[in-house]
Amino acid sequence: MPDLAVDLAPRNPRELVLKNPVIAASGCFGYGLEYAGVMDVARLGAFVSKGITPKPRSGNPMPRITETPAGMLNAIGLQNPGIRGFVKKYPRVWETWSVPAIVNISAEAVEDYALMARILDELPGIAGIEVNISCPNIAAGGYCFGWDAGMSADVTRAVRAATTLPLIVKLSPGAMDIVGVALAVEEAGADAISLINTLVGMSIDVKRRRPVLANATGGLSGPAIKPVAVRMVYQVAGAVRIPIVGMGGIMGLDDALEFFLAGASAVQIGTAIFAQPGMLVRVIDELGAWMDKEGIASLAEIVGAAHPRRPAIVEAGQVGMVDVAEVAAG
Amino acid sequence: MPDLAVDLAPRNPRELVLKNPVIAASGCFGYGLEYAGVMDVARLGAFVSKGITPKPRSGNPMPRITETPAGMLNAIGLQNPGIRGFVKKYPRVWETWSVPAIVNISAEAVEDYALMARILDELPGIAGIEVNISCPNIAAGGYCFGWDAGMSADVTRAVRAATTLPLIVKLSPGAMDIVGVALAVEEAGADAISLINTLVGMSIDVKRRRPVLANATGGLSGPAIKPVAVRMVYQVAGAVRIPIVGMGGIMGLDDALEFFLAGASAVQIGTAIFAQPGMLVRVIDELGAWMDKEGIASLAEIVGAAHPRRPAIVEAGQVGMVDVAEVAAG
Amino acid sequence: MAREFDGEILACEPVMGDSTLMTVTLPRGMAGGMVAGQFVQILTRMDGSHDPLLRRPYSVYGVDPDTDTMRLLVRPYGRGSAWLAERQVGQTLDILGPLGNAFQISPRARNLLMVAGGVGAAPLVMLSEQALARGLSVTYLMGGMRAEALLAPALVPAAVEYVVATDDGSRGHRGFVTDLVPDYLSWADQIFACGPEAMFLSLRGVVMRHRVGGKPTVQVSVERGMACGLGACLGCVVETKRGMRTSCVDGPIYDMDEVVW
Amino acid sequence: MAREFDGEILACEPVMGDSTLMTVTLPRGMAGGMVAGQFVQILTRMDGSHDPLLRRPYSVYGVDPDTDTMRLLVRPYGRGSAWLAERQVGQTLDILGPLGNAFQISPRARNLLMVAGGVGAAPLVMLSEQALARGLSVTYLMGGMRAEALLAPALVPAAVEYVVATDDGSRGHRGFVTDLVPDYLSWADQIFACGPEAMFLSLRGVVMRHRVGGKPTVQVSVERGMACGLGACLGCVVETKRGMRTSCVDGPIYDMDEVVW
Ligand SMILES: Cc1cc2nc3c(=O)[nH]c(=O)nc-3n(C[C@H](O)[C@H](O)[C@H](O)COP(=O)(O)OP(=O)(O)OC[C@H]3O[C@@H](n4cnc5c(N)ncnc54)[C@H](O)[C@@H]3O)c2cc1C
Ligand SMILES: Cc1cc2nc3c(=O)[nH]c(=O)nc-3n(C[C@H](O)[C@H](O)[C@H](O)COP(=O)(O)OP(=O)(O)OC[C@H]3O[C@@H](n4cnc5c(N)ncnc54)[C@H](O)[C@@H]3O)c2cc1C
Ligand SMILES: Cc1cc2nc3c(=O)[nH]c(=O)nc-3n(C[C@H](O)[C@H](O)[C@H](O)COP(=O)(O)O)c2cc1C
Numbered sequence A, B: 001m002p003d004l005a006v007d008l009a010p011r012n013p014r015e016l017v018l019k020n021p022v023i024a025a026s027g028c029f030g031y032g033l034e035y036a037g038v039m040d041v042a043r044l045g046a047f048v049s050k051g052i053t054p055k056p057r058s059g060n061p062m063p064r065i066t067e068t069p070a071g072m073l074n075a076i077g078l079q080n081p082g083i084r085g086f087v088k089k090y091p092r093v094w095e096t097w098s099v100p101a102i103v104n105i106s107a108e109a110v111e112d113y114a115l116m117a118r119i120l121d122e123l124p125g126i127a128g129i130e131v132n133i134s135c136p137n138i139a140a141g142g143y144c145f146g147w148d149a150g151m152s153a154d155v156t157r158a159v160r161a162a163t164t165l166p167l168i169v170k171l172s173p174g175a176m177d178i179v180g181v182a183l184a185v186e187e188a189g190a191d192a193i194s195l196i197n198t199l200v201g202m203s204i205d206v207k208r209r210r211p212v213l214a215n216a217t218g219g220l221s222g223p224a225i226k227p228v229a230v231r232m233v234y235q236v237a238g239a240v241r242i243p244i245v246g247m248g249g250i251m252g253l254d255d256a257l258e259f260f261l262a263g264a265s266a267v268q269i270g271t272a273i274f275a276q277p278g279m280l281v282r283v284i285d286e287l288g289a290w291m292d293k294e295g296i297a298s299l300a301e302i303v304g305a306a307h308p309r310r311p312a313i314v315e316a317g318q319v320g321m322v323d324v325a326e327v328a329a330g
Numbered sequence C, D: 001m002a003r004e005f006d007g008e009i010l011a012c013e014p015v016m017g018d019s020t021l022m023t024v025t026l027p028r029g030m031a032g033g034m035v036a037g038q039f040v041q042i043l044t045r046m047d048g049s050h051d052p053l054l055r056r057p058y059s060v061y062g063v064d065p066d067t068d069t070m071r072l073l074v075r076p077y078g079r080g081s082a083w084l085a086e087r088q089v090g091q092t093l094d095i096l097g098p099l100g101n102a103f104q105i106s107p108r109a110r111n112l113l114m115v116a117g118g119v120g121a122a123p124l125v126m127l128s129e130q131a132l133a134r135g136l137s138v139t140y141l142m143g144g145m146r147a148e149a150l151l152a153p154a155l156v157p158a159a160v161e162y163v164v165a166t167d168d169g170s171r172g173h174r175g176f177v178t179d180l181v182p183d184y185l186s187w188a189d190q191i192f193a194c195g196p197e198a199m200f201l202s203l204r205g206v207v208m209r210h211r212v213g214g215k216p217t218v219q220v221s222v223e224r225g226m227a228c229g230l231g232a233c234l235g236c237v238v239e240t241k242r243g244m245r246t247s248c249v250d251g252p253i254y255d256m257d258e259v260v261w
């Protein structure tokens, strides 16, 4: 049996050791309980909670989701009970579980991220925090934290100061210089980086002549975005030294392997769970079987293997830049 | 019979009047001749040539294309005979055609764009120029022209000074502030804006443990990217006053209508041609029939109709910014 | 408890003009626990294709615990249902279910009125059977475009009063099924409705205008786009007087008066 | 001239173990113009689904101008071919073709050697028929994993010498089909090969080592991922000594000596 275990916070004494590298993604697995009936949650490497905010949120008006070619758009609007409501309900349940629970936090001000991190720091049943920086920074006129290296680092630093819990910072694919943001959050104290969050998209209802979603725009996820996600993981893996958690459109083992080969030490699976909840455990089983067959003893052997030579740390924004631009020109 | 005609260069005395708003996209229709056998090219509103560069290019090594979920990646690498080779061969053929031919130009220096525009200016058989700014700016260390409003405006201004031909500037979806770039190229003299070019993506061949494409990254096109494209057209349409040509994943009439409703005055169809060359003419026919059925006399009636109220010009980068970021957070 | 399972198609019977009544196998013992109003979610694409991506919800039309089977009523509408309607006997479907809550027959109810529009007919047949088994009286109103679009009388339990309406008047009342409702308002203790949103709005108008003292109560099966089907994604919520409720777990059956329309 | 047309499936015959020999209708008059080595591109997904997105190329196995039909040999491999192999008699396919260049029999050639690997057998049967019609001698070498993976002798024209190799030795030579080639090198004027890239490399090695004065010449059908099939996208190029050549218009048949391997 090959070794599937991975530590996502090797620089952190509290460490974040997963028995396998398959994680259920934020917003696609509720609080873990929703799926307890249809699958064996204990088999997972970990799961990430729905995004929690400082105050309760009732979310966006309906419709909130719509299907797109090989993908979906969502504009849930972070419906959640708020950090206080969350704290009362879930940690005590998770404490009795063997699978690590990671809490995803979202906020519109740096202090609010820190506030939530401080609250989570002391709680049992919580293995780590995933910081969702794809949120509007109210102080910056609604400009997205995750699009800017400086603002991303500010959030990371504030959360780092507020907790010793393992910290995964989740990057936004809307950032033009994804490598620059990655380096900035690494420098600011992130234990690991996860990517990608959804791309911003829109569908229009031709009959009503209005955007399908009440919120107009929504987050695009699913297989449609996989090539963008793999590219970004590949680029970020060429630059940072902390572990990377890759995601975006994983629908089975082969997709997960693309992310490992691109440089991810673990993967998250989101949208695919909706279509095939059984897929999570299937990927874990098939990964073990594949490694056996290929004679791979430990996952580390293939992480980043698609890189011709893993380059040393490069200057922000320069990874594959020429390639990238040239190719976009067909 | 409803009026499908559209002028894509209303500010330009040389105008760019199309009998219908359906255009074959650059790189997906060769030089028009390749499809002359399988469809009636004369039915098109216009077609755009493969990207032409100052010097001949033999393109990237193989493999250059790969299929992705509801999309494809390409890294052709702008294989083309160069502007001189191009001039000898195609304008004289197109001169005898009734369908407007638009030349797509790509370069790695501002002067080279201008040089090509000057050459094209005097030629017969050319109805307009589409400026592909998704190219690396060698002077800026390979940073993509189209990602930066200032550099995009520089290219536009130089081309504008070099020709009186109708000028469409084709935006790169890699730009974080797509609205800012659009406003900058409008200001710099573009007659119209087209978007989107491909997103940058990657697929990894799990068997070989290497990127599928020899160039590693490639441009993602097809239905997978449609939601991103519609969103960007919607945002840009809320800001600029010049006509917009929308594209990205159009596979039939309903997709084209999404772009018109989002604010495009015309559409381009690219990847879909590979799958269904007959689709180009089908969309034109179905569009006319649909307008008849809906009692729409002129396309202008539906262009931008999905906007609750077409706002006046807004500040660069602020269109829907909060929505967008919030939504990306699920 | 919901499970993801492979169901084998045992029969496909053409009904209601263009629709198909499909008999599908269930895991042993599951049928007995399924109740009227619940639904299943089916993956409607071939292996290896990722488009269309999400499952499609279908109401349970009926179950047979003896043979461990259920029946589904599928109307070909868009791409998912067209794929499903093309499946053949012997093929298997990837099914998630049973999902959702159920219609609740009040212990004091004697007379039940069903109001069905189109494929909304599906869960109300099963509910009628459950009511008859309890010795209750059932009237089943159904509306459709044309005579052929209606559920054949043979598919409705014989002890049920079956009254129909068609848009073109080719059978029964010419007009909306909701036009028939006022006649039954004083008789019915409860109304159960399933159909398009427009039908609910019209039903609501009729009931609000005519009912006395909040009787009859009305339960509706609300149709929402769904992703997970398990209350995890929060994509299918309905605003109720007590806040946002998922229509896959807290629904699809809602008390009409609870919903913020 | 290539056209996009609907072809109706008239027959599906299981061959070579898991593959299917499909008979499909052509637009009137098209069959007569189709030549060995050409291919068609087929849309391999259901209406309304966008995945898989691109057409799949299939070599023309044979044509019948009298019935306006062609035959295709389809091996279920991935998602596109699996979808295709599942189609049934009476269904139609969206086809683009005929595409590509053709094998060229030299006017001076008398003895032709065919070298087929797996489904590469397809275009070489048609080529053999054309050669026999001109009174030439043909030897047809075929390789496969097992006996069942070979083309049944009945499918190869009777006047052809048919020699086989299998990986497991269950029929004919145990080993690669290219092992058989040296015996025919002095006899053959031309070699025509279709199969996986690995087969070409091994064939090239054998021929380079043994041939005398550039004889026999070798034409190979090269397999490249394709998008447009019409020379427009430049996604399928092969580097030749005279520059980049598309394999959909300038190919798929290349002179082995012209290709930069
Ligand atoms: C709880 C629940 C129970 C359901 N039970 C049944 C059932 O028993 N039988 C059945 O046939 N369908 C039922 N449906 C509808 C079904 O889930 C699918 O929506 C329907 O089959 C169309 O899917 P599609 O893939 O063919 O359409 P798509 O191509 O995905 O098109 C869907 C689009 O059409 C709209 N749409 C979806 N369904 C309809 C419809 N029926 N009428 C008008 N517009 C529609 C959607 O808003 C969307 O824009 C049920 C839905 C829900 C939520
Ligand atoms: C000119 C030409 C003629 C062809 N003629 C035939 C024919 O007559 N009969 C036939 O069955 N196929 C033929 N093919 C192959 C066919 O086009 C498809 O590639 C094949 O059916 C697999 O497609 P898929 O959608 O099933 O696989 P996908 O799921 O799309 O997988 C394709 C993947 O497998 C690889 N691949 C594709 N085909 C093969 C293969 N045969 N062996 C190993 N790896 C492969 C590709 O590189 C790609 O990574 C031909 C290809 C070309 C270019
Ligand atoms: C319905 C839905 C809700 C989501 N909610 C969140 C969230 O609350 N916080 C977050 O960081 N990401 C959220 N995401 C993003 C996913 O965690 C993931 O980054 C993205 O969907 C890409 O992965 P996938 O293609 O496997 O789904 C959500 C995604 C979906 C589809």
Ligand SMILES: Cc1cc2nc3c(=O)[nH]c(=O)nc-3n(C[C@H](O)[C@H](O)[C@H](O)COP(=O)(O)O)c2cc1C
Residues within 6 Å of the ligand: A329, A330, B025, B026, B027, B028, B050, B051, B052, B074, B076, B078, B104, B132, B170, B196, B197, B198, B219, B220, B221, B222, B223, B225, B247, B248, B249, B250, B268, B269, B270, B271, B272, D233, D235
């Ligand atoms: C094979 C291929 C080659 C392309 N070449 C060019 C090019 O030379 N210049 C350019 O501006 N865009 C090029 N594009 C981008 C398309 O014109 C279009 O912007 C993009 O593909 C999105 O539209 P679609 O989804 O309809 O294909 C190319 C696209 C493809 C698929």
Ligand code: FES
Residues within 6 Å of the ligand: C225, C226, C227, C228, C229, C230, C231, C232, C233, C234, C235, C236, C237, C246, C247, C248, C249
């Ligand atoms: S469908 Fe996901 S919560 Fe209901």
Ligand code: FES
Residues within 6 Å of the ligand: D225, D226, D227, D228, D229, D230, D231, D232, D233, D234, D235, D236, D237, D246, D247, D248, D249
């Ligand atoms: S497949 Fe497009 S050029 Fe050959």
